[in-house]
Amino acid sequence: MATNETLRSAKRELRAAVAKRLDALDTESVREQSRVVLSLLTSLPEYRQAQRISIYLSMPTGEVDTTAIVQDAFGQGKRVFIPFTHKAMPAPTQGEDQKPSVMDMVSLDSPEDYQGLKRNSWGIPTPTKKSLETRENCIDELRAGKAGLDLIVMPGVAFDGGGRRLGHGKGYYDYFLRRYSEEAGGKVPFTGPYNQVIKFQDNTEISEFIVGVALKDQFLDPPANVPVGDKDWPLDVIIVGDGSVVRR
Known part of the structure:
Protein backbone atom coordinates (compact mmCIF):
# COMPACT_ATOMS: atom_id res chain seq x y z
CA MET A 1 0.00 0.00 0.00
CA ALA A 2 1.29 3.47 -0.84
CA THR A 3 2.47 5.72 1.96
CA ASN A 4 0.52 8.90 2.65
CA GLU A 5 3.23 11.04 1.03
CA THR A 6 3.40 8.75 -2.02
CA LEU A 7 -0.37 8.97 -2.38
CA ARG A 8 -0.39 12.75 -2.03
CA SER A 9 2.37 13.05 -4.62
CA ALA A 10 0.51 10.81 -7.08
CA LYS A 11 -2.64 12.86 -6.65
CA ARG A 12 -0.78 16.15 -7.18
CA GLU A 13 0.78 14.83 -10.39
CA LEU A 14 -2.58 13.66 -11.74
CA ARG A 15 -4.25 16.98 -10.91
CA ALA A 16 -1.51 18.82 -12.80
CA ALA A 17 -1.81 16.49 -15.81
CA VAL A 18 -5.60 16.85 -16.00
CA ALA A 19 -5.36 20.62 -15.54
CA LYS A 20 -3.27 20.83 -18.71
CA ARG A 21 -5.93 18.93 -20.63
CA LEU A 22 -8.69 21.16 -19.31
CA ASP A 23 -6.76 24.35 -20.12
CA ALA A 24 -6.81 23.28 -23.77
CA LEU A 25 -10.61 22.82 -23.83
CA ASP A 26 -12.76 25.37 -25.62
CA THR A 27 -16.05 26.66 -24.27
CA GLU A 28 -18.15 24.98 -26.94
CA SER A 29 -16.73 21.55 -26.08
CA VAL A 30 -17.65 21.98 -22.42
CA ARG A 31 -21.10 23.21 -23.39
CA GLU A 32 -21.76 20.23 -25.69
CA GLN A 33 -20.42 17.68 -23.20
CA SER A 34 -22.56 19.23 -20.47
CA ARG A 35 -25.63 18.75 -22.69
CA VAL A 36 -24.72 15.08 -23.17
CA VAL A 37 -24.28 14.58 -19.42
CA LEU A 38 -27.63 16.23 -18.71
CA SER A 39 -29.42 13.92 -21.15
CA LEU A 40 -27.83 10.79 -19.71
CA LEU A 41 -28.28 11.76 -16.07
CA THR A 42 -31.95 12.66 -16.43
CA SER A 43 -32.62 9.36 -18.20
CA LEU A 44 -31.34 7.27 -15.27
CA PRO A 45 -34.11 5.57 -13.27
CA GLU A 46 -32.27 6.50 -10.08
CA TYR A 47 -32.45 10.18 -10.99
CA ARG A 48 -36.10 9.99 -12.03
CA GLN A 49 -37.03 8.28 -8.75
CA ALA A 50 -35.03 10.66 -6.54
CA ILE A 69 -29.30 19.94 -14.18
CA VAL A 70 -30.48 22.34 -11.47
CA GLN A 71 -33.18 23.68 -13.80
CA ASP A 72 -34.35 20.17 -14.71
CA ALA A 73 -34.50 19.11 -11.07
CA PHE A 74 -36.76 22.04 -10.22
CA GLY A 75 -38.83 21.35 -13.33
CA GLN A 76 -39.35 17.78 -12.11
CA GLY A 77 -40.47 19.00 -8.68
CA LYS A 78 -37.39 17.71 -6.86
CA ARG A 79 -35.97 19.22 -3.68
CA VAL A 80 -32.50 20.58 -4.45
CA PHE A 81 -29.55 20.87 -2.06
CA ILE A 82 -26.24 22.57 -2.83
CA PRO A 83 -22.83 22.66 -1.12
CA PHE A 84 -21.96 25.35 1.40
CA THR A 85 -18.46 25.41 2.88
CA HIS A 86 -17.79 27.06 6.21
CA LYS A 87 -15.37 27.10 9.15
CA ALA A 88 -15.79 23.99 11.30
CA MET A 89 -16.77 24.20 14.93
CA PRO A 90 -14.21 22.55 17.26
CA ALA A 91 -15.09 18.92 18.01
CA PRO A 92 -12.42 17.30 20.22
CA THR A 93 -13.95 13.84 19.89
CA GLN A 94 -13.20 13.80 16.14
CA GLY A 95 -9.44 13.81 16.71
CA GLU A 96 -7.37 13.82 13.52
CA ASP A 97 -10.48 13.75 11.35
CA GLN A 98 -11.36 17.28 12.44
CA LYS A 99 -11.25 19.68 9.47
CA PRO A 100 -10.61 23.45 9.59
CA SER A 101 -13.55 23.90 7.23
CA VAL A 102 -16.39 21.58 6.25
CA MET A 103 -19.06 21.31 3.60
CA ASP A 104 -22.77 20.99 4.30
CA MET A 105 -25.64 20.53 1.87
CA VAL A 106 -28.26 23.26 2.20
CA SER A 107 -31.53 23.75 0.38
CA LEU A 108 -31.89 25.75 -2.81
CA ASP A 109 -35.45 26.99 -2.86
CA SER A 110 -36.25 27.87 -6.47
CA PRO A 111 -34.80 28.78 -9.87
CA GLU A 112 -35.03 32.40 -8.77
CA ASP A 113 -33.06 31.58 -5.62
CA TYR A 114 -30.39 30.03 -7.83
CA GLN A 115 -30.24 33.07 -10.11
CA GLY A 116 -29.79 35.31 -7.07
CA LEU A 117 -26.67 33.56 -5.75
CA LYS A 118 -23.39 35.49 -5.84
CA ARG A 119 -20.22 33.88 -7.18
CA ASN A 120 -17.32 33.23 -4.80
CA SER A 121 -13.58 33.50 -5.57
CA TRP A 122 -13.77 30.25 -7.57
CA GLY A 123 -16.64 31.63 -9.63
CA ILE A 124 -19.10 29.22 -7.98
CA PRO A 125 -22.63 30.48 -7.13
CA THR A 126 -22.76 30.42 -3.32
CA PRO A 127 -25.44 31.21 -0.73
CA THR A 128 -24.73 33.89 1.85
CA LYS A 129 -24.26 33.05 5.53
CA LYS A 130 -27.31 35.17 6.32
CA SER A 131 -29.50 33.07 4.02
CA LEU A 132 -28.62 29.91 5.96
CA GLU A 133 -31.12 30.99 8.60
CA THR A 134 -33.93 29.99 6.25
CA ARG A 135 -32.28 27.10 4.36
CA GLU A 136 -32.62 23.45 5.33
CA ASN A 137 -29.42 21.58 6.20
CA CYS A 138 -29.65 17.91 5.24
CA ILE A 139 -27.47 16.69 8.13
CA ASP A 140 -29.51 18.70 10.65
CA GLU A 141 -32.61 17.06 9.20
CA LEU A 142 -31.09 13.60 9.62
CA ARG A 143 -30.34 14.39 13.26
CA ALA A 144 -34.00 15.33 13.67
CA GLY A 145 -35.10 12.00 12.16
CA LYS A 146 -36.28 13.54 8.89
CA ALA A 147 -35.58 12.64 5.27
CA GLY A 148 -32.05 12.58 3.94
CA LEU A 149 -30.79 12.81 0.37
CA ASP A 150 -31.74 10.39 -2.38
CA LEU A 151 -28.89 11.14 -4.77
CA ILE A 152 -25.72 13.23 -4.96
CA VAL A 153 -24.23 14.65 -8.17
CA MET A 154 -20.51 15.07 -7.47
CA PRO A 155 -17.74 16.98 -9.26
CA GLY A 156 -14.12 15.94 -9.46
CA VAL A 157 -10.81 16.53 -11.16
CA ALA A 158 -10.38 12.99 -12.52
CA TYR A 172 -14.86 18.16 1.41
CA TYR A 173 -17.05 15.51 -0.21
CA ASP A 174 -15.34 12.53 1.43
CA TYR A 175 -15.65 14.13 4.87
CA PHE A 176 -19.26 15.15 4.22
CA LEU A 177 -20.15 11.57 3.25
CA ARG A 178 -18.53 10.21 6.42
CA ARG A 179 -20.53 12.67 8.55
CA TYR A 180 -23.69 11.89 6.59
CA SER A 181 -23.17 8.15 6.96
CA GLU A 182 -22.73 8.48 10.73
CA GLU A 183 -25.98 10.43 11.08
CA ALA A 184 -27.83 8.03 8.76
CA GLY A 185 -26.80 4.92 10.66
CA GLY A 186 -24.14 3.82 8.21
CA LYS A 187 -26.01 4.67 5.02
CA VAL A 188 -25.08 7.17 2.34
CA PRO A 189 -27.55 8.90 -0.03
CA PHE A 190 -29.95 6.44 -1.55
CA THR A 191 -33.09 6.54 -3.68
CA GLY A 192 -36.20 6.44 -1.58
CA PRO A 193 -37.52 7.76 1.74
CA TYR A 194 -35.12 7.95 4.65
CA ASN A 195 -34.05 4.51 5.92
CA GLN A 196 -35.83 2.65 3.14
CA VAL A 197 -34.75 0.99 -0.09
CA ILE A 198 -36.61 1.69 -3.31
CA LYS A 199 -37.56 -1.20 -5.60
CA PHE A 200 -37.96 -0.63 -9.33
CA GLN A 201 -40.44 -2.38 -11.60
CA ASP A 202 -37.88 -5.03 -12.56
CA ASN A 203 -37.46 -5.80 -8.81
CA THR A 204 -33.92 -4.43 -8.65
CA GLU A 205 -33.16 -2.49 -5.48
CA ILE A 206 -30.97 0.57 -4.97
CA SER A 207 -29.71 1.27 -1.47
CA GLU A 208 -27.31 4.10 -2.27
CA PHE A 209 -26.53 6.25 -5.28
CA ILE A 210 -23.71 8.71 -5.84
CA VAL A 211 -23.10 10.04 -9.35
CA GLY A 212 -19.91 11.57 -10.69
CA VAL A 213 -20.12 13.69 -13.83
CA ALA A 214 -17.01 14.16 -15.97
CA LEU A 215 -15.80 15.78 -19.11
CA LYS A 216 -14.15 13.19 -21.35
CA ASP A 217 -10.84 14.95 -20.65
CA GLN A 218 -11.24 14.10 -16.94
CA PHE A 219 -11.87 10.39 -17.47
CA LEU A 220 -8.83 8.10 -17.42
CA ASP A 221 -8.59 5.36 -20.00
CA PRO A 222 -7.34 1.99 -18.73
CA PRO A 223 -4.87 0.94 -17.52
CA ALA A 224 -4.56 4.39 -15.89
CA ASN A 225 -6.46 4.81 -12.64
CA VAL A 226 -7.06 7.37 -9.92
CA PRO A 227 -4.83 6.92 -6.84
CA VAL A 228 -7.04 6.59 -3.75
CA GLY A 229 -6.73 6.02 -0.02
CA ASP A 230 -9.03 4.41 2.50
CA LYS A 231 -10.95 7.67 3.08
CA ASP A 232 -11.78 8.23 -0.61
CA TRP A 233 -15.40 7.32 -1.32
CA PRO A 234 -16.18 5.36 -4.52
CA LEU A 235 -18.96 6.41 -6.89
CA ASP A 236 -21.83 4.24 -8.07
CA VAL A 237 -21.98 5.73 -11.57
CA ILE A 238 -19.81 8.07 -13.64
CA ILE A 239 -21.43 9.88 -16.55
CA VAL A 240 -18.93 11.12 -19.14
CA GLY A 241 -19.31 13.86 -21.70
CA ASP A 242 -18.47 11.48 -24.55
CA GLY A 243 -21.74 9.61 -23.89
CA SER A 244 -20.41 6.87 -21.60
CA VAL A 245 -22.24 5.70 -18.48
CA VAL A 246 -19.86 3.73 -16.28
CA ARG A 247 -21.36 1.74 -13.41
CA ARG A 248 -19.12 0.43 -10.67
Whole structure:
Protein backbone atom coordinates (compact mmCIF):
# COMPACT_ATOMS: atom_id res chain seq x y z
CA MET A 1 0.00 0.00 0.00
CA ALA A 2 1.29 3.47 -0.84
CA THR A 3 2.47 5.72 1.96
CA ASN A 4 0.52 8.90 2.65
CA GLU A 5 3.23 11.04 1.03
CA THR A 6 3.40 8.75 -2.02
CA LEU A 7 -0.37 8.97 -2.38
CA ARG A 8 -0.39 12.75 -2.03
CA SER A 9 2.37 13.05 -4.62
CA ALA A 10 0.51 10.81 -7.08
CA LYS A 11 -2.64 12.86 -6.65
CA ARG A 12 -0.78 16.15 -7.18
CA GLU A 13 0.78 14.83 -10.39
CA LEU A 14 -2.58 13.66 -11.74
CA ARG A 15 -4.25 16.98 -10.91
CA ALA A 16 -1.51 18.82 -12.80
CA ALA A 17 -1.81 16.49 -15.81
CA VAL A 18 -5.60 16.85 -16.00
CA ALA A 19 -5.36 20.62 -15.54
CA LYS A 20 -3.27 20.83 -18.71
CA ARG A 21 -5.93 18.93 -20.63
CA LEU A 22 -8.69 21.16 -19.31
CA ASP A 23 -6.76 24.35 -20.12
CA ALA A 24 -6.81 23.28 -23.77
CA LEU A 25 -10.61 22.82 -23.83
CA ASP A 26 -12.76 25.37 -25.62
CA THR A 27 -16.05 26.66 -24.27
CA GLU A 28 -18.15 24.98 -26.94
CA SER A 29 -16.73 21.55 -26.08
CA VAL A 30 -17.65 21.98 -22.42
CA ARG A 31 -21.10 23.21 -23.39
CA GLU A 32 -21.76 20.23 -25.69
CA GLN A 33 -20.42 17.68 -23.20
CA SER A 34 -22.56 19.23 -20.47
CA ARG A 35 -25.63 18.75 -22.69
CA VAL A 36 -24.72 15.08 -23.17
CA VAL A 37 -24.28 14.58 -19.42
CA LEU A 38 -27.63 16.23 -18.71
CA SER A 39 -29.42 13.92 -21.15
CA LEU A 40 -27.83 10.79 -19.71
CA LEU A 41 -28.28 11.76 -16.07
CA THR A 42 -31.95 12.66 -16.43
CA SER A 43 -32.62 9.36 -18.20
CA LEU A 44 -31.34 7.27 -15.27
CA PRO A 45 -34.11 5.57 -13.27
CA GLU A 46 -32.27 6.50 -10.08
CA TYR A 47 -32.45 10.18 -10.99
CA ARG A 48 -36.10 9.99 -12.03
CA GLN A 49 -37.03 8.28 -8.75
CA ALA A 50 -35.03 10.66 -6.54
CA GLN A 51 -36.98 13.39 -4.80
CA ARG A 52 -34.21 15.05 -2.78
CA ILE A 53 -30.93 15.51 -4.60
CA SER A 54 -27.68 17.35 -4.03
CA ILE A 55 -26.12 19.06 -7.05
CA TYR A 56 -22.78 20.85 -7.07
CA LEU A 57 -22.81 24.31 -8.62
CA SER A 58 -20.15 24.47 -11.30
CA MET A 59 -17.17 26.73 -11.84
CA PRO A 60 -17.16 28.82 -15.06
CA THR A 61 -14.60 26.49 -16.69
CA GLY A 62 -12.96 23.09 -16.32
CA GLU A 63 -15.92 20.92 -15.34
CA VAL A 64 -19.42 19.86 -16.39
CA ASP A 65 -21.81 22.83 -16.22
CA THR A 66 -24.65 21.89 -13.86
CA THR A 67 -26.95 24.86 -14.54
CA ALA A 68 -29.29 22.81 -16.73
CA ILE A 69 -29.30 19.94 -14.18
CA VAL A 70 -30.48 22.34 -11.47
CA GLN A 71 -33.18 23.68 -13.80
CA ASP A 72 -34.35 20.17 -14.71
CA ALA A 73 -34.50 19.11 -11.07
CA PHE A 74 -36.76 22.04 -10.22
CA GLY A 75 -38.83 21.35 -13.33
CA GLN A 76 -39.35 17.78 -12.11
CA GLY A 77 -40.47 19.00 -8.68
CA LYS A 78 -37.39 17.71 -6.86
CA ARG A 79 -35.97 19.22 -3.68
CA VAL A 80 -32.50 20.58 -4.45
CA PHE A 81 -29.55 20.87 -2.06
CA ILE A 82 -26.24 22.57 -2.83
CA PRO A 83 -22.83 22.66 -1.12
CA PHE A 84 -21.96 25.35 1.40
CA THR A 85 -18.46 25.41 2.88
CA HIS A 86 -17.79 27.06 6.21
CA LYS A 87 -15.37 27.10 9.15
CA ALA A 88 -15.79 23.99 11.30
CA MET A 89 -16.77 24.20 14.93
CA PRO A 90 -14.21 22.55 17.26
CA ALA A 91 -15.09 18.92 18.01
CA PRO A 92 -12.42 17.30 20.22
CA THR A 93 -13.95 13.84 19.89
CA GLN A 94 -13.20 13.80 16.14
CA GLY A 95 -9.44 13.81 16.71
CA GLU A 96 -7.37 13.82 13.52
CA ASP A 97 -10.48 13.75 11.35
CA GLN A 98 -11.36 17.28 12.44
CA LYS A 99 -11.25 19.68 9.47
CA PRO A 100 -10.61 23.45 9.59
CA SER A 101 -13.55 23.90 7.23
CA VAL A 102 -16.39 21.58 6.25
CA MET A 103 -19.06 21.31 3.60
CA ASP A 104 -22.77 20.99 4.30
CA MET A 105 -25.64 20.53 1.87
CA VAL A 106 -28.26 23.26 2.20
CA SER A 107 -31.53 23.75 0.38
CA LEU A 108 -31.89 25.75 -2.81
CA ASP A 109 -35.45 26.99 -2.86
CA SER A 110 -36.25 27.87 -6.47
CA PRO A 111 -34.80 28.78 -9.87
CA GLU A 112 -35.03 32.40 -8.77
CA ASP A 113 -33.06 31.58 -5.62
CA TYR A 114 -30.39 30.03 -7.83
CA GLN A 115 -30.24 33.07 -10.11
CA GLY A 116 -29.79 35.31 -7.07
CA LEU A 117 -26.67 33.56 -5.75
CA LYS A 118 -23.39 35.49 -5.84
CA ARG A 119 -20.22 33.88 -7.18
CA ASN A 120 -17.32 33.23 -4.80
CA SER A 121 -13.58 33.50 -5.57
CA TRP A 122 -13.77 30.25 -7.57
CA GLY A 123 -16.64 31.63 -9.63
CA ILE A 124 -19.10 29.22 -7.98
CA PRO A 125 -22.63 30.48 -7.13
CA THR A 126 -22.76 30.42 -3.32
CA PRO A 127 -25.44 31.21 -0.73
CA THR A 128 -24.73 33.89 1.85
CA LYS A 129 -24.26 33.05 5.53
CA LYS A 130 -27.31 35.17 6.32
CA SER A 131 -29.50 33.07 4.02
CA LEU A 132 -28.62 29.91 5.96
CA GLU A 133 -31.12 30.99 8.60
CA THR A 134 -33.93 29.99 6.25
CA ARG A 135 -32.28 27.10 4.36
CA GLU A 136 -32.62 23.45 5.33
CA ASN A 137 -29.42 21.58 6.20
CA CYS A 138 -29.65 17.91 5.24
CA ILE A 139 -27.47 16.69 8.13
CA ASP A 140 -29.51 18.70 10.65
CA GLU A 141 -32.61 17.06 9.20
CA LEU A 142 -31.09 13.60 9.62
CA ARG A 143 -30.34 14.39 13.26
CA ALA A 144 -34.00 15.33 13.67
CA GLY A 145 -35.10 12.00 12.16
CA LYS A 146 -36.28 13.54 8.89
CA ALA A 147 -35.58 12.64 5.27
CA GLY A 148 -32.05 12.58 3.94
CA LEU A 149 -30.79 12.81 0.37
CA ASP A 150 -31.74 10.39 -2.38
CA LEU A 151 -28.89 11.14 -4.77
CA ILE A 152 -25.72 13.23 -4.96
CA VAL A 153 -24.23 14.65 -8.17
CA MET A 154 -20.51 15.07 -7.47
CA PRO A 155 -17.74 16.98 -9.26
CA GLY A 156 -14.12 15.94 -9.46
CA VAL A 157 -10.81 16.53 -11.16
CA ALA A 158 -10.38 12.99 -12.52
CA PHE A 159 -12.35 9.73 -12.63
CA ASP A 160 -11.77 6.15 -13.75
CA GLY A 161 -13.74 3.04 -14.69
CA GLY A 162 -13.55 1.61 -11.17
CA GLY A 163 -15.69 4.39 -9.74
CA ARG A 164 -12.68 6.18 -8.29
CA ARG A 165 -12.63 9.97 -8.06
CA LEU A 166 -9.91 12.56 -7.53
CA GLY A 167 -11.08 15.80 -5.95
CA HIS A 168 -9.35 19.15 -5.57
CA GLY A 169 -7.52 18.01 -2.45
CA LYS A 170 -9.61 19.51 0.36
CA GLY A 171 -11.55 16.32 1.12
CA TYR A 172 -14.86 18.16 1.41
CA TYR A 173 -17.05 15.51 -0.21
CA ASP A 174 -15.34 12.53 1.43
CA TYR A 175 -15.65 14.13 4.87
CA PHE A 176 -19.26 15.15 4.22
CA LEU A 177 -20.15 11.57 3.25
CA ARG A 178 -18.53 10.21 6.42
CA ARG A 179 -20.53 12.67 8.55
CA TYR A 180 -23.69 11.89 6.59
CA SER A 181 -23.17 8.15 6.96
CA GLU A 182 -22.73 8.48 10.73
CA GLU A 183 -25.98 10.43 11.08
CA ALA A 184 -27.83 8.03 8.76
CA GLY A 185 -26.80 4.92 10.66
CA GLY A 186 -24.14 3.82 8.21
CA LYS A 187 -26.01 4.67 5.02
CA VAL A 188 -25.08 7.17 2.34
CA PRO A 189 -27.55 8.90 -0.03
CA PHE A 190 -29.95 6.44 -1.55
CA THR A 191 -33.09 6.54 -3.68
CA GLY A 192 -36.20 6.44 -1.58
CA PRO A 193 -37.52 7.76 1.74
CA TYR A 194 -35.12 7.95 4.65
CA ASN A 195 -34.05 4.51 5.92
CA GLN A 196 -35.83 2.65 3.14
CA VAL A 197 -34.75 0.99 -0.09
CA ILE A 198 -36.61 1.69 -3.31
CA LYS A 199 -37.56 -1.20 -5.60
CA PHE A 200 -37.96 -0.63 -9.33
CA GLN A 201 -40.44 -2.38 -11.60
CA ASP A 202 -37.88 -5.03 -12.56
CA ASN A 203 -37.46 -5.80 -8.81
CA THR A 204 -33.92 -4.43 -8.65
CA GLU A 205 -33.16 -2.49 -5.48
CA ILE A 206 -30.97 0.57 -4.97
CA SER A 207 -29.71 1.27 -1.47
CA GLU A 208 -27.31 4.10 -2.27
CA PHE A 209 -26.53 6.25 -5.28
CA ILE A 210 -23.71 8.71 -5.84
CA VAL A 211 -23.10 10.04 -9.35
CA GLY A 212 -19.91 11.57 -10.69
CA VAL A 213 -20.12 13.69 -13.83
CA ALA A 214 -17.01 14.16 -15.97
CA LEU A 215 -15.80 15.78 -19.11
CA LYS A 216 -14.15 13.19 -21.35
CA ASP A 217 -10.84 14.95 -20.65
CA GLN A 218 -11.24 14.10 -16.94
CA PHE A 219 -11.87 10.39 -17.47
CA LEU A 220 -8.83 8.10 -17.42
CA ASP A 221 -8.59 5.36 -20.00
CA PRO A 222 -7.34 1.99 -18.73
CA PRO A 223 -4.87 0.94 -17.52
CA ALA A 224 -4.56 4.39 -15.89
CA ASN A 225 -6.46 4.81 -12.64
CA VAL A 226 -7.06 7.37 -9.92
CA PRO A 227 -4.83 6.92 -6.84
CA VAL A 228 -7.04 6.59 -3.75
CA GLY A 229 -6.73 6.02 -0.02
CA ASP A 230 -9.03 4.41 2.50
CA LYS A 231 -10.95 7.67 3.08
CA ASP A 232 -11.78 8.23 -0.61
CA TRP A 233 -15.40 7.32 -1.32
CA PRO A 234 -16.18 5.36 -4.52
CA LEU A 235 -18.96 6.41 -6.89
CA ASP A 236 -21.83 4.24 -8.07
CA VAL A 237 -21.98 5.73 -11.57
CA ILE A 238 -19.81 8.07 -13.64
CA ILE A 239 -21.43 9.88 -16.55
CA VAL A 240 -18.93 11.12 -19.14
CA GLY A 241 -19.31 13.86 -21.70
CA ASP A 242 -18.47 11.48 -24.55
CA GLY A 243 -21.74 9.61 -23.89
CA SER A 244 -20.41 6.87 -21.60
CA VAL A 245 -22.24 5.70 -18.48
CA VAL A 246 -19.86 3.73 -16.28
CA ARG A 247 -21.36 1.74 -13.41
CA ARG A 248 -19.12 0.43 -10.67
